[in-house]
Amino acid sequence: MQKQIIYLDHAATTYVKPEVFEAMKPYFTEEYGNPSSIYSIGRSNRKAVEDARISVAKSIGAAEPSEIYFTGSGTEADNWAIKGAALALHKKGKHIITSNIEHPAVLATCEFLQKQGYEITYIKVDNEGLVNPEDVDRAIRPDTILVTIMMANNEIGTIEPIKEIAQVCKKHGVLFHTDAVQAAGNIPINVKDLGVDLLSVSGHKFYGPKGIGMLYIRKGVRIENFIHGGHQERNKRAGTENVPGVVGFAKALELATINMEDHYKKLSSLRDKALKAITERIPNIHVNGSMEKRLPGNLNVSFRFVEGESVLLMLDMKGIKASSGSACTSGSLDPSHVLLSIGLPHEIAHGSLRMTFGEINTEEEVDYFIDALEEIITKLRNMSPLYEDFVKGV
Amino acid sequence: MYSEKVMDHFSNPRNVGEIENADGVGQVGNAKCGDIMKMYLKIEDGIIKDAKFKTFGCGAAVATSSMATELLIGKTIKEAEMISNKAVMEALDGLPPVKVHCSVLAEEAIAAALQDYKSKHGLAEDDYYEGCSGCCGGCGSHDLRREHLHDEEE
Numbered sequence A: 001m002q003k004q005i006i007y008l009d010h011a012a013t014t015y016v017k018p019e020v021f022e023a024m025k026p027y028f029t030e031e032y033g034n035p036s037s038i039y040s041i042g043r044s045n046r047k048a049v050e051d052a053r054i055s056v057a058k059s060i061g062a063a064e065p066s067e068i069y070f071t072g073s074g075t076e077a078d079n080w081a082i083k084g085a086a087l088a089l090h091k092k093g094k095h096i097i098t099s100n101i102e103h104p105a106v107l108a109t110c111e112f113l114q115k116q117g118y119e120i121t122y123i124k125v126d127n128e129g130l131v132n133p134e135d136v137d138r139a140i141r142p143d144t145i146l147v148t149i150m151m152a153n154n155e156i157g158t159i160e161p162i163k164e165i166a167q168v169c170k171k172h173g174v175l176f177h178t179d180a181v182q183a184a185g186n187i188p189i190n191v192k193d194l195g196v197d198l199l200s201v202s203g204h205k206f207y208g209p210k211g212i213g214m215l216y217i218r219k220g221v222r223i224e225n226f227i228h229g230g231h232q233e234r235n236k237r238a239g240t241e242n243v244p245g246v247v248g249f250a251k252a253l254e255l256a257t258i259n260m261e262d263h264y265k266k267l268s269s270l271r272d273k274a275l276k277a278i279t280e281r282i283p284n285i286h287v288n289g290s291m292e293k294r295l296p297g298n299l300n301v302s303f304r305f306v307e308g309e310s311v312l313l314m315l316d317m318k319g320i321k322a323s324s325g326s327a328c329t330s331g332s333l334d335p336s337h338v339l340l341s342i343g344l345p346h347e348i349a350h351g352s353l354r355m356t357f358g359e360i361n362t363e364e365e366v367d368y369f370i371d372a373l374e375e376i377i378t379k380l381r382n383m384s385p386l387y388e389d390f391v392k393g394v
Numbered sequence B: 001m002y003s004e005k006v007m008d009h010f011s012n013p014r015n016v017g018e019i020e021n022a023d024g025v026g027q028v029g030n031a032k033c034g035d036i037m038k039m040y041l042k043i044e045d046g047i048i049k050d051a052k053f054k055t056f057g058c059g060a061a062v063a064t065s066s067m068a069t070e071l072l073i074g075k076t077i078k079e080a081e082m083i084s085n086k087a088v089m090e091a092l093d094g095l096p097p098v099k100v101h102c103s104v105l106a107e108e109a110i111a112a113a114l115q116d117y118k119s120k121h122g123l124a125e126d127d128y129y130e131g132c133s134g135c136c137g138g139c140g141s142h143d144l145r146r147e148h149l150h151d152e153e154e
Helices: A018-027 A040-060 A073-087 A104-115 A135-141 A162-172 A241-258 A259-279 A307-316 A338-341 A363-382 A385-392 B005-009 B060-072 B077-081 B085-091 B097-120 B142-154
Strands: A069-070 A094-100 A118-124 A144-146 A175-179 A196-202 A213-217 A285-287 A296-304 A352-356 B024-030 B035-044 B049-058
Touching: A018 A241, A018 B024, A040 A069, A040 A241, A069 A241, A073 A104, A073 A144, A073 A175, A073 A196, A073 A213, A094 A104, A104 A118, A135 A162, A144 A162, A162 A175, A241 A259, A259 A285, A259 A296, A259 A363, A307 A352, A307 A363, A307 B005, A307 B060, A338 B077, A385 B049, B005 B060, B024 B060, B024 B097, B035 B060, B035 B097, B049 B060, B049 B077, B060 B085, B060 B097, B077 B097, B085 B097
Parallel strands: A094 A118, A094 A144, A144 A175, A175 A196
Antiparallel strands: A069 A213, A196 A213, A285 A296, A296 A352, B024 B035, B035 B049
8 A cells, every 4th residue: 555645744835736737737838928929829828927917916905916026936026025125225224124033035135135234123023923013113213124024934823913013114104025925825815904015925835836926016116126137027027927837826826815714724623633632642842833823724843852853754754744943954053043033942942843734634634643743752752861861850 | 865774773773772770871962952862881891782872863863873882782892982973974874964963973972981981990091071062063063064064055
C-alpha cells in the first residue's frame, strides 16, 4: 500500500485546485499569445488578463480593477510597495514603521532601506503576537512616510488590527501597506472597508499557482515603479504578463471568496480538534499566539525538551508534513524571530511545531497525526537530557 | 539533505539512554543554541565497554551522538581520544555544512566524558577540558556553523 501523505503545511503552499488548473490550461497551449499583440490570440489573452483583474478587484472589494497590479510573487508585491513608497516619498521623510513579526519579504526590504539611509521603527507585538494600534500612533513622526504591518502572521496565524492601524495612518496622512499573503483566502479582505493604501497577496496560499502575486494600489496613491521595462500593467510593472498565472490567481481567489465561510468552519474545526487532543495528551507544551484573533487553519505549539527539526523528520517518516521555527529549520543561529518576539525563550522556541490545516485534510488525518505526534514527542523526550533533568527535578 | 546513514542513525539511534554508575559522564552544548549532548561511558581496564547518550537537538545531533557511541565502544581511552568530529562525520557519509557543528559537539561530548573519567580516577591532565560556554557563538563549534552559514549566503 502506498504510504499515506498528510499535508499540514498549507501556510507554506497549497496544491492547485482542479478547477483552477482547468481554467489555466488553455493559456499554456493553444492560447499562448502575448496580451500585447493585436492579433486574435493576443487579444484573447488581453481579455483573460483584464477579466481576471475585474474578478480580483471584486474579490477584495477594490473600487476599480485598475487598482490591481499583478506581480511575480507576494514577495515582489511587498518589495514594490515598500521600496516604491520609499523612493516616491523620500523628500517628505525617510522614516518607515513596521512590526517585529513581519515576513522576511518585508523585514529584509526594510533592512535594505536602512542601509540606504532610511530609518526603521519596529513595533513590538505583545505576548499574543498582536500589534497595538496606539503604539503605531505613538511611533508616527512628521518624517514618517510609510507604515507596513502584516494582516496575518505566517507562523502563529495572528490577525492584526489592520482597520484600526489604517485609521491611525489616515489621521496622520501616512501611507499604509499590509502584507495580506497569509490572510487572503482565509479571512475576508475588503480593501475599502480596511482603509489600506497598499495590499500584497500571493497566489499559492489559496489553492492557486505559484509565481503570481498582486499588489493593490489605491487610486490616487503614487509609488515608484519597481520592475522597469515595457508598458505592461499600465506602465507600472513591466514584463510580459504571466497569463496562466493571472487566470489561476483570479479563479482561486474567486473560489476562496465564495467558499470563505465553509472554509473557515472546516479549518478551524480541524485546528481546534488537534489543539484539544494535543492539550489533553501531551504535557509541557506552550500554545503560541492568540487563539481568538487567528487564522482558521493555523496552530503553533512548542513542545518543551525537544527540538523542532527532529519532530519534523520523524513526522515526515510517518508521511506527515509540517513546519517548525527552530534554528535548524530557520537556517540561522536563532530560532524564529516571531516566536522570540512573543517572548518565548530560545529553548522553548526550538521545540516549536507549526501545523497549518487545509481543505484537503480530514478528521481521520488529525487522529492519525495526533497519535504519531504523541509517540514522537515521547520518544524524543526519552532521548532528551533536558527532559531527564526535568523529571529528576534538577 | 541528510545521507542515508544519518537518517538511519536518527530514526534508529544506537545506545540511547543512561549508564548507572557510569565511569565517565560528559555534557556539552546548551539549550539556548538548540543542542545538548550527554555521553555516558563504562570503562574497564582502560577499554570502553559501553557508551550511551542522551541528546536534545536536531536530526544531525542525534545521528552524530549515536555514531559517536558506536565508534567509542571497544576502543581504548587513547584511541577514543583520537576520535575527531571528522571521523564521526565520515562514518555518517558526511553532513550538510550547517550541521558540521553537530559533529564538533559529538567530539566535545566524547572529550568531556573522558575528562570526567580521568578526573574521577586521578588521571586528569593540566589542560582541563571545558565544554560550551553557554553563550551562542562563544565556542568554536558555533563559529564554525556561522562560517558555513556565511559561505552559503555567498
